[in-house]
Structures are given as structure tokens and as C-alpha cells.
Amino acid sequence: MKLDKLGIGFVGSGFSARFHLHGLVGVRGAEVVAVHSRSEASAREFAGLAERLGVGRPKVYPDLNSLLSDKNVNAVWVITPNDTHSTYVKEIAEEASQGRGNLRGVAVAKPLARNVREAREMLRAVERAGLLHGYLETEVFMPSFIKGRNVVWEMGAKNSGRPYLARAAEEHSGPHNWWFWRPSISGGGVTMDMACHSVESTRLMLLNPSKGKESLKPRSIYAEVASLKWTKPAYSSQLRQRFSVDFIAEPAEDYSLVTVSYEDEEGGLVLTESRSSWNFVGAGLRLSLEVLGPEYSLYVNTLQPESFIFLSRNVKVQASEAFVEKQNADQGLMPVIPDEPVTYGYQNADRHMVESFTRGVMPTENFNDGLLVTQLIMHAYMSAERGSKVRFNPTEVEDYVPKVAKGEWRPS
Numbered sequence: 001m002k003l004d005k006l007g008i009g010f011v012g013s014g015f016s017a018r019f020h021l022h023g024l025v026g027v028r029g030a031e032v033v034a035v036h037s038r039s040e041a042s043a044r045e046f047a048g049l050a051e052r053l054g055v056g057r058p059k060v061y062p063d064l065n066s067l068l069s070d071k072n073v074n075a076v077w078v079i080t081p082n083d084t085h086s087t088y089v090k091e092i093a094e095e096a097s098q099g100r101g102n103l104r105g106v107a108v109a110k111p112l113a114r115n116v117r118e119a120r121e122m123l124r125a126v127e128r129a130g131l132l133h134g135y136l137e138t139e140v141f142m143p144s145f146i147k148g149r150n151v152v153w154e155m156g157a158k159n160s161g162r163p164y165l166a167r168a169a170e171e172h173s174g175p176h177n178w179w180f181w182r183p184s185i186s187g188g189g190v191t192m193d194m195a196c197h198s199v200e201s202t203r204l205m206l207l208n209p210s211k212g213k214e215s216l217k218p219r220s221i222y223a224e225v226a227s228l229k230w231t232k233p234a235y236s237s238q239l240r241q242r243f244s245v246d247f248i249a250e251p252a253e254d255y256s257l258v259t260v261s262y263e264d265e266e267g268g269l270v271l272t273e274s275r276s277s278w279n280f281v282g283a284g285l286r287l288s289l290e291v292l293g294p295e296y297s298l299y300v301n302t303l304q305p306e307s308f309i310f311l312s313r314n315v316k317v318q319a320s321e322a323f324v325e326k327q328n329a330d331q332g333l334m335p336v337i338p339d340e341p342v343t344y345g346y347q348n349a350d351r352h353m354v355e356s357f358t359r360g361v362m363p364t365e366n367f368n369d370g371l372l373v374t375q376l377i378m379h380a381y382m383s384a385e386r387g388s389k390v391r392f393n394p395t396e397v398e399d400y401v402p403k404v405a406k407g408e409w410r411p412s
């Protein structure tokens with residue numbers, strides 16, 4: 001049955017949840033009706049922001065079950081640290097199975113889970129509960145990605161042949177909260193945190209839109225990971241001061257290169273490369289994407305927007321992220337991204353989930369995609385540990401946990 005309006009309950013009220021609130025400003029047919037967070041204070045702050053943005057007047061719930069029993073909540077956005085995704089989703093699915101609330105869908109931030117076992121349990125739980133499920137992989141909803149993919153396939157591929165190489169890089173100067181720097185909690189380093197974006201955006205760039213997702217078959221994965229910066233004493237002590245994290249005792253990779261080779265619909269080889277870094281010091285978060293085909297190429301770089309501002313050395317402003325996320329400077333030439341939740345894909349992702357849940361259909365980007373991304377990321381860690389290319393073999397990663405998540409990885 002089609003709903004007139006989707007009531008959304010948020011679980012989590014941090015950095016990414018706030019981006020989603022901003023994204024929802026431009027989405028019709030949705031209202032943020034509820035929020036639960038670990039601390040009531042930040043849930044209240046989030047509720048205030050929702051009200052100021054005009055996207056709802058969410059009730060603040062001190063526990064998840066009371067949020068789920070609220071009949072106005074039709075869908076839940078789970079935007080919490082990686083280690084909590086599977087627990088929250090299983091609790092949500094359990095409540096939905098009991099039929100107490102009015103729930104039809106659940107959407108979860110990337111990475112879906114820290115390993116395949118968690119991702120598999122989440123998928124099983126929502127399927128058993130009959131819930132629709134969405135994977136909030138924002139990058140594949142970026143307007144530049146969507147338009148770029150249309151142009152690649154409608155013009156380039158139609159006239160000269162399919163694309164054969166997609167490269168993406170997601171780079172910034174390091175995450176904003178302590179738990180990202182604890183691989184035993186987050187599940188890994190930059191590969192877990194950021195390669196999950198690029199692995200999915202490059203896969204979908206090479207996927208023929210007129211064929212099913214299974215038409216592009218992963219064949220092998222090769223990965224190189226390293227700690228280039230943050231385990232050096234000067235930088236690990238910064239982490240100790242900022243986040244009380246001991247990155248020497250429990251290190252994680254801050255650089256990774258993941259290549260995945262796929263077999264296309266005609267049995268040909270196509271390749272993706274994903275480069276991720278927590279070491280990029282520049283104007284701010286840089287997402288770049290290149291697609292190469294026989295007679296064309298596409299290039300996206302989020303730090304080349306339409307607007308730039310130059311601030312001379314005589315301007316003294318407080319450190320901020322006013323122009324771009326993870327901004328590293330407050331003087332000189334700065335790119336200005338006018339609406340980051342739009343540019344980075346939050347708004348389109350939210351719109352797609354809202355429209356799908358409202359109509360009662362499965363989002364195109366869902367837990368099955370999140371599971372495949374998790375499998376690919378696990379193969380990447382396995383390849384890096386072995387120092388060699390690995391064949392794509394889902395059975396082999398079913399119970400695999402990377403060394404980095406077990407505190408056993410050491411930078412070489």
C-alpha cells in the first residue's frame with residue numbers, strides 16, 4: 001500500500017545523521033518523527049536541528065523499543081558506529097516481527113557491517129521480518145555519479161563499447177570521532193571506512209544498466225594496505241590527545257589500494273581500482289572518479305566545484321568546515337561546495353529510500369549490495385594479509401575477520 005507520507009525514526013544523531021537531515025530538506029513525502037541516540041542530550045540537539053530545518057518535530061525516545069512502537073514511525077535510518085549496525089538492525093527486525101509498530105523499512109549507513117557474518121545476519125533478519133531494506137551508500141547517489149553514469153552508458157558505451165576501467169579515490173585527513181580509530185570497534189581502517197564507497201561506485205559504473213546486477217561477476221581481488229602517517233609518533237600522539245586512542249597498540253591502515261577484476265556479461269575482463277586515504281591534506285574531502293571506455297573517459301572531482309573563495313593572510317577566521325567537509329585550511333584559495341548533502345549524494349539517497357519505502361518496493365541499493373561490498377572488502381583484507389591476489393570465493397570469507405579488527409595487524 002502506498003503511504004502519503006513516510007514517518008522516519010533516526011537511530012543515531014551524529015555527523016552523518018545530521019547530513020541526512022540536511023539532505024531530507026529537499027525530499028518530499030517524508031517527515032522525521034522520532035529519534036533515539038545513545039545520549040538524550042544529542043538526540044535533543046538533533047531534534048532541534050530537524051525542527052529548524054523544517055523536516056519534522058521528532059519525539060526523543062530514550063530507548064529503541066519505544067521508538068519502534070510509535071505508530072508514526074514507518075521506517076528507521078540507522079546511522080550509528082559500525083559495531084552497532086547489526087545489533088540495532090536485529091532488534092528492529094525482531095520488533096517488526098512482533099508486529100507492535102508500523103514499520104515497513106530500514107536503511108543503514110555504510111559500511112553495512114564489519115564482516116560477512118554480521119552482514120548476513122542483518123539480511124536474514126530483515127527478510128524474516130518482511131522489511132524493506134536500503135543501503136545508504138551515498139556515493140552512488142551523487143548527482144555527478146548519476147549523470148556521469150548516464151552519459152557513459154547512453155553516449156560512450158552505446159556508440160563505442162562498454163567501459164572497461166573505473167577508478168575512484170576517496171581521501172581526507174582522517175575521521176572526526178574516536179571510534180573510527182579503534183579497528184576492534186569499527187572493523188578496520190580506511191579500507192573499511194572509505195574503500196567501501198569506492199568499491200561500490202566503481203562496480204556500479206561498470207555495470208550495464210540494462211542488465212541485472214549479477215551480470216557483472218567479481219573474479220579476483222588484489223589489495224595493498226599501509227600505515228603511511230598515523231602510526232608515526234608525532235601523529236599517534238595527536239590521536240592520543242584528541243581522542244584518547246592508542247593507535248600504536250591498536251593500529252589500522254590509513255592507505256589502501258583495492259583492485260577488483262570482474263567478468264562482464266560477455267565474459268570479458270573489466271577492472272576497478274579504489275584508492276582510499278586518511279592522509280590527504282588539501283582543501284578537504286576529495287572524491288574522484290574516472291571511467292575509461294574505448295572512445296571516451298569521464299572525470300569527477302568534488303574539489304573542483306563552481307565556487308572558490310580566496311582569503312588573504314590578513315583574514316583571521318576560526319578553524320571551521322564552512323566551505324567543505326574535512327576542510328584543512330582557513331586561508332588561501334578554498335573550494336566552496338554550496339550544498340554538500342546534495343553533492344555527496346545524501347539527498348538523492350534519502351529521496352530514493354523515501355520513495356521506495358513509501359511505494360512499498362525494495363530500494364535498488366539494499367542489504368544485498370551491502371553484503372557484496374562486505375565480501376569484497378573482506379577479500380581485500382585477505383589479499384593484503386597474504387600479499388597476493390585472491391579469487392573471489394564468498395565461502396572463504398563467510399566467517400573471516402581481518403587481522404586489523406582483531407588487533408593482530410602491524411604496519412610493516
Ligand SMILES: NC(=O)c1ccc[n+]([C@@H]2O[C@H](COP(=O)([O-])OP(=O)(O)OC[C@H]3O[C@@H](n4cnc5c(N)ncnc54)[C@H](OP(=O)(O)O)[C@@H]3O)[C@@H](O)[C@H]2O)c1
Nearest residue numbers: 012013014015016037038039042079080082109110138177
Ligand atoms: N557518506 C556516508 O554515507 C557516511 C559518512 C560518514 C559516516 N557514515 C557512517 O555513518 C555511521 C555513523 O557515523 P558518524 O560519522 O555519524 O558517527 P558519529 O559522528 O560518531 O555519530 C555516531 C552516532 O551514533 C550514536 N550511537 C548510538 N549508539 C552508539 C554506541 N553504542 N556507541 C557510540 N555511538 C552510538 C551516537 O550517539 P551520541 O551522540 O548520543 O553519543 C552518535 O549520535 C557509521 O557507520 C559511518 O561509517 C556514512
